[in-house]
Amino acid sequence: MLELRDVHSYYGHIHALKGISLSVEKGEIVTLIGANGAGKTTTLRTISGLLHPRHGSIWLDGERLDGLPPDIIVRKGVGQSPEGRQIFPRLTVMENLEMGAYTRNDKEGIRRDLEHVFGLFPRLAERRNQPGGTLSGGEQQMLAIGRALMCRPRVLLLDEPSMGLAPLLVETIFNIIRELNREGTTILLVEQNAAKALAVAHRGYVIETGHIVLSDNAANLRQNDLVRKAYLGET
Amino acid sequence: MTTPTTSLAQPTTTLATAPSAWRDALRIGLIGGVCAVLVALIGMIEAFSNRNIIAGVITLGTLLIIGSAFLSGYFATRSASDSPRAAEVIGRGALAGLMTSLFLTLLALFVNAVPTIRSMFINASPALVQLLTLGQGMPAGNLLLLVVGTMMGALAGLLQLVPPVFHRSLIIGVVITILIGMMQDLLRVTFQNWSALRPVSNFFFTSNGLAPAGAATIFALAIVFNVVWSQRGDRVRAGIRSLPPAQRRALNLGLVIFGGIILLALPWVVGLFFSEVLVNVGLFVLMALGLNIVVGFAGLLDLGYVAFYAIGAYMIGLLTSTSKEIVFAGGWSFWAALPFAIAVAILAGAILGIPVLKIRGDYLAIVTLGFGEIIRLLAQSDFLKPVLGGSRGVELIPKPAIGPFEFAGPQELYYLILAGCVIAVFVSLRLKDSRQGRAWMAMREDEDVAQTMGINLVNTKLLAFMIGASLAGIAGAIFASKLAIIYPHSFNLLISILVLAVVIIGGMGSIPGVILGALVLVGLPELLREFSDYRLLLYGAALVLMMLVRPEGLWPEEARQRELHEAEEEVSLSEKLADDEELAREGATG
Ligand SMILES: Nc1ncnc2c1ncn2[C@@H]1O[C@H](COP(=O)(O)OP(=O)(O)OP(=O)(O)O)[C@@H](O)[C@H]1O
Ligand SMILES: [Mg+2]
Numbered sequence: 019m020l021e022l023r024d025v026h027s028y029y030g031h032i033h034a035l036k037g038i039s040l041s042v043e044k045g046e047i048v049t050l051i052g053a054n055g056a057g058k059t060t061t062l063r064t065i066s067g068l069l070h071p072r073h074g075s076i077w078l079d080g081e082r083l084d085g086l087p088p089d090i091i092v093r094k095g096v097g098q099s100p101e102g103r104q105i106f107p108r109l110t111v112m113e114n115l116e117m118g119a120y121t122r123n124d125k126e127g128i129r130r131d132l133e134h135v136f137g138l139f140p141r142l143a144e145r146r147n148q149p150g151g152t153l154s155g156g157e158q159q160m161l162a163i164g165r166a167l168m169c170r171p172r173v174l175l176l177d178e179p180s181m182g183l184a185p186l187l188v189e190t191i192f193n194i195i196r197e198l199n200r201e202g203t204t205i206l207l208v209e210q211n212a213a214k215a216l217a218v219a220h221r222g223y224v225i226e227t228g229h230i231v232l233s234d235n236a237a238n239l240r241q242n243d244l245v246r247k248a249y250l251g252e253t
Numbered sequence: 254m255t256t257p258t259t260s261l262a263q264p265t266t267t268l269a270t271a272p273s274a275w276r277d278a279l280r281i282g283l284i285g286g287v288c289a290v291l292v293a294l295i296g297m298i299e300a301f302s303n304r305n306i307i308a309g310v311i312t313l314g315t316l317l318i319i320g321s322a323f324l325s326g327y328f329a330t331r332s333a334s335d336s337p338r339a340a341e342v343i344g345r346g347a348l349a350g351l352m353t354s355l356f357l358t359l360l361a362l363f364v365n366a367v368p369t370i371r372s373m374f375i376n377a378s379p380a381l382v383q384l385l386t387l388g389q390g391m392p393a394g395n396l397l398l399l400v401v402g403t404m405m406g407a408l409a410g411l412l413q414l415v416p417p418v419f420h421r422s423l424i425i426g427v428v429i430t431i432l433i434g435m436m437q438d439l440l441r442v443t444f445q446n447w448s449a450l451r452p453v454s455n456f457f458f459t460s461n462g463l464a465p466a467g468a469a470t471i472f473a474l475a476i477v478f479n480v481v482w483s484q485r486g487d488r489v490r491a492g493i494r495s496l497p498p499a500q501r502r503a504l505n506l507g508l509v510i511f512g513g514i515i516l517l518a519l520p521w522v523v524g525l526f527f528s529e530v531l532v533n534v535g536l537f538v539l540m541a542l543g544l545n546i547v548v549g550f551a552g553l554l555d556l557g558y559v560a561f562y563a564i565g566a567y568m569i570g571l572l573t574s575t576s577k578e579i580v581f582a583g584g585w586s587f588w589a590a591l592p593f594a595i596a597v598a599i600l601a602g603a604i605l606g607i608p609v610l611k612i613r614g615d616y617l618a619i620v621t622l623g624f625g626e627i628i629r630l631l632a633q634s635d636f637l638k639p640v641l642g643g644s645r646g647v648e649l650i651p652k653p654a655i656g657p658f659e660f661a662g663p664q665e666l667y668y669l670i671l672a673g674c675v676i677a678v679f680v681s682l683r684l685k686d687s688r689q690g691r692a693w694m695a696m697r698e699d700e701d702v703a704q705t706m707g708i709n710l711v712n713t714k715l716l717a718f719m720i721g722a723s724l725a726g727i728a729g730a731i732f733a734s735k736l737a738i739i740y741p742h743s744f745n746l747l748i749s750i751l752v753l754a755v756v757i758i759g760g761m762g763s764i765p766g767v768i769l770g771a772l773v774l775v776g777l778p779e780l781l782r783e784f785s786d787y788r789l790l791l792y793g794a795a796l797v798l799m800m801l802v803r804p805e806g807l808w809p810e811e812a813r814q815r816e817l818h819e820a821e822e823e824v825s826l827s828e829k830l831a832d833d834e835e836l837a838r839e840g841a842t843g
Contacts, residue, residue: 066705067704068701068704068705087704087709087711088704088705088707089704089706089707089708089709089710092705092706092707093707098705100701100702100705104699104701104702105702106694106695106698106699106702107698108694108698109694109695109698113691113694116691117691117695117703117706118706120688120691120692120695120706120707120708121706121707165706169706169707
């Protein structure tokens, strides 16, 4: 469904992605794991059009995405929950969610999706009129995910949804990711928490300094020596 | 004596008794004193002493002298309202007031002893000494000033101890009395136009300042009204809200009609001179509403906004002028030229917008600043003189007319500018609550995230620049036909800065705030001609003060108020953590 073919991205002269190829099939959860600075966020930014690749191509259901501006890519069905819960701090929870549905016009559908998001995150419903910036870290993460859902994405890109959350809350977030996938959302999940990510994902890729060094199904990756040493902290 | 350790343990109760609080009072008194000396040396006290606030009692100059002591006392005691010991708060206020008045006293003694100082500070005159001794001559007046200053500081301290409602009411009472005293010319002229109101006018005003009894009445009314409103206001508002919709709509309609009638009657009520002031205020309201869309809604800092004002004015000038010196002088009517003026301003907005699409923050400010200067220099250049008139400008611009009715004087032009402002308010209100308004708000918060919500940054930015430019273009068009002649130097950087100051002081993004800002920054100085020399200084001071005391502006927009007061209303960090724990527990069980 979503496919990257030999994608190279640069920040000025910094060669951040050195030929990334990966694919996400419909209905899958695919995880991209890697150390700090490996290029995970850069990969997601390249997919969503905030960064344009210099070489390679990106495809969504046979349509080329690379080179298109971000707002068009969202309309094509790629939703993103950015790294570090970048919600709009001064807008209320409700306004943040409405911003997520910016590309849509179907009032009825938006209302239903709002209910759906509030169903997934009852805490957001309680705080609907509170400014996003005054939410707790966990609530902000929920808001970022909920906002990404409001554009009805066919593919949802999640950048470290568990970052900085207490262990119990991490559990909650991963439960919701699983739930979303059961409802039919295809998910590309970037994570530092490799153990949790590999537990929910069907397949995974390991990225190191801009290269994909490993790819396999999640069960095999969990057994892999390199993954166990470097990312699962086992000896 | 408290030891440092106990004061650490109980910060709120012991802080007030700590010696550092006294030191703070001393420091603030000192700062106040330096400021007051500066104000005296640049001649403000003397200039303002010609303006009687209350006839025979106090002038604006004297008010500055004793007001500086009061303000020192006020700021020295501001954070100590929860202090257990009243005497101490009053004492600290008194100390700060004494310090400030001591500086002024020393200044008086110094100027008196070294008259040659005048060659350096031209305002250090005997008249100033006279004012600084409160008219009582040398030793006695010095002592009097010190005593009055101390009392003022103590009074400010005392004010911190009364309940907040009264505290606020008293301050509002004083401010309103002073404001009415400053605007006496306007009010008196207005009252004199209606013979029935003349006795009222004579009760409140003398020919020079408020009558003492009138001042007392205004003060008392302001306080009573404020106290009553703070107790009953919520109930009144709730009452209005609980009215059936039909009645509420009728009430709103009534208010709008009432406001409309007042606005329409205004130029004839206040007379010719004040209509001129109104027209100038209106021009700035129009421009500030436009800049508010760019800066307030979309968050794009534009320092070259005057360019669009200039373009609107020059387009009208060129198309309508009958001058022989301009090659392309069109001799059109105002109405025929207006659409072109607006269109060209919009085009200029797009032309500025395209190159700055990728530029953010400080860099954007610098580029737009340059754009404004380029437009002015083009208008001034000798090269374009045959077309744009060079530094001699464009002359013979006719007045707009509808049939036989000509917008000849300020009282007629007022309606033109009022129409412009009404359109601008309408456009702003509609945009603010629209999809476009939300796109701007999102872009203002975070451009990248806004893009991933599906917002097209190019269109969103360009639209902000273009709408902002169109309103400035209309203002420029009216400005040109008002003056009948325009010069390049009318369109200098100061206009951009003033419009920006209006937006910031009024409240970025807030429509009523921007209107209020224009009234305060443009209207007040024109009512007080003594201000004119100090206009820029006062703008600067007002901006600094606003940023320190009330950064969200006089009448803030909701979202911005939220941002700036987040820290206050925000749940503390530990509370947030507790929230997260609770959340996790819910998740684990659910
Ligand atoms: N705006 C930028 N300008 C220049 N270099 C950048 C920029 N953003 C990222 N980089 C560089 O690109 C590389 C990849 O960064 P990226 O943010 O993709 O890492 P990441 O895998 O998401 O890491 P983390 O897990 O810490 O979020 C890093 O070396 C980083 O320094
Ligand atoms: Mg990252």
